[in-house]
Amino acid sequence: MAAPAWYRLDNVGKFYASQAGSGNQTVFRLAATMRDEVDAEALQRALDVAIARFPGFNVCLRSGLFWHYLEPAKTAPRAESEALPVCFGLHTGPKSVLFRVTYYERRINVEVSHMISDGRGSLEFLKTLLAAYARERYGAPVSEIAYPGTEAAKTEDSFSANYDRAAAGGATQPKVFRLPGWKRDDDFTYLELHYSAAEVHARAKAADATVTSWLIAAVIAAIRREMPAAERDRAIHMDVPVDLRSLFGSTTLRNFFGLAFVSYTPGDADESLAQIAARVQRQLTDGTEPEALKRRMMQMIKLEKNPLLRLAPLFLKDFVLDIAAWKTAREVTCTVSSLGRVAVDEAAAPYVEGISALTSPAGLNFIVSTFGDDLCIGISSRFVSLRVARNLVRLLADDGITGFANVSREAAEIDRDLKEAQLEDRLLAAGAAWQQQKTRAPQREQGRVGRNP
Known part of the structure; x- marks a missing residue:
């Protein structure tokens, strides 16, 4: 079955899509430490298998008049040697793919934008990738059991599907x-x-x-x-x-x-x-x-x-x-x-x-x-x-x-961080001492006024 021409964002994805292009993008990183150094070719073959099972991850964010939406990427994803900082922003433009797979020594990393999945959904992708990698790298007899549900079910906005306005209710917030x-x-x-x-x-x-x-x-x-x-x-x-x-x-x-x-x-x-x-x-x-x-x-x-x-x-x-x-x-x-x-x-x-x-x-x-x-x-x-x-x-x-x-x-x-943190600690301590002195000062002043009306 062909992948859909486009996907809706779920409710939470719409919130995170408002961060698109900014430095505040929310990205999950799941990493597996393997027994041996990663074989890049085997990992690429495993990625091909995983994305064929979960095409809804290989998407880009597009913008309509009223809502953002997701569109399948034009190219197949590539597993690359890690070169970017951890959880580096995934969206930089309309052609940006909202997940990446990288490797470093014995680590396989999957980074996913919160626009398209949460930690549990991203974990399912990683588990499939690892199973396929074990088969490609070691010939492991992994099972061929597919993730349950159709492609429509795997990319469903379950928030909207189960929405009941009458059940909504807030809670009293404490002083935080x-x-x-x-x-x-x-x-x-x-x-x-x-x-x-x-x-x-x-x-x-x-x-x-x-x-x-x-x-x-x-x-x-x-x-x-x-x-x-x-x-x-x-x-x-x-x-x-x-x-x-x-x-x-x-x-x-x-x-x-x-x-x-x-x-x-x-x-x-x-x-x-x-x-x-x-x-x-x-x-x-x-x-x-x-x-x-x-x-x-x-x-x-x-x-x-x-x-x-x-x-x-x-x-x-x-x-x-x-x-x-x-x-x-x-x-x-x-x-x-x-x-x-x-x-x-x-x-x-x-x-x-x-x-x-x-x-x-x-x-x-x-x-x-x-x-x-x-x-x-x-x-x-x-x-x-x-x-x-x-x-x-x-x-x-x-x-x-x-x-x-x-x-x-x-x-x-x-x-460098330790030096900055130590400077911050000294400034905080000085501020606390000044505040304490300031709190005591009016009492001394009141005493002088009392003695000299």
Whole structure:
């Protein structure tokens, strides 16, 4: 069956399309670390197989009068040696293809624009690519089971297909703590922390929590260390994307997720990691109930379904959607996602050592993925300082969990960042001391006035 002449963007894709051409494009990066150095020719043959199965990834963004849409690329994709920064923007013009496949030493990387898919959909593409690569490279007897659903089902806008305006509902937003610090407009920092999945699972089980809840609690504790005393009445507010495909029986590879939220207000006393994890787990249990997910999903797409916005020209839609995305980003402290335990074709699994995930950040993002005994926490940050990441590593080390890290920077760049972060720390300390002195000054002045009426 021939690929469609064009595809609609899903609801979330329309939001991200408003970023097209800017430096704020959101891109997912999924990487597989292989047993051996990558064979470029075998990878290209595998890519040909994967894109034949999922042609909806090989697309370009085009602009109509009222909406953006996707059009199949004129050329077949090429697997290339990695030469660009991590999560580098994919859209630079109407001929830009919205995904790329690269390799470096033992790594196979798939980068996908959030305009066309989310982490779960992109993972399905990577799994197919790895299975095909294992067959091409090693002659592995991988299965030929096709991804379920027709091409129309794989590229369905499941948000619109399941929209029910009456079910939409918002939630009260707490006073949110926003991380302070200098940010970069580009050249973000990407960090992978690798740990034993068995060790992390054991710590979570001891705290009577799931791995996701326990790791979110660890991130909360890491952020808490950066909160000034005057702001501890604000909430560390996180959004946690949740896959909606099983809930609605969807096989789409486009964006289809809802949001659960976790809020934690530290107050005056520091609770233990186990106590925080218990709070997180209760919130995630409630937030992932079907009715709660449906209510938030409908609220997410309510703006795009607004009749006035639908009739507005494209440039006005992009402006409104961009403002909405900016406002949403300010309502959270950070984002924590989990791909869970990743399973690839049994015949391909012996050739894969690990799976990691990153995304271009709005501020600070975490993505957790597990393959075998390798648990990877992918951290993406716009901040010059990596204080939160450092706090997280120390918290886990204090609990007896150690591993190794990969960072997207050369030694000279790390030295530069450390110097900038140290300067920022000194300025923040000086500012805090000045503010404290300023707070005390009126009291001394009042004393003098009292003595000398």
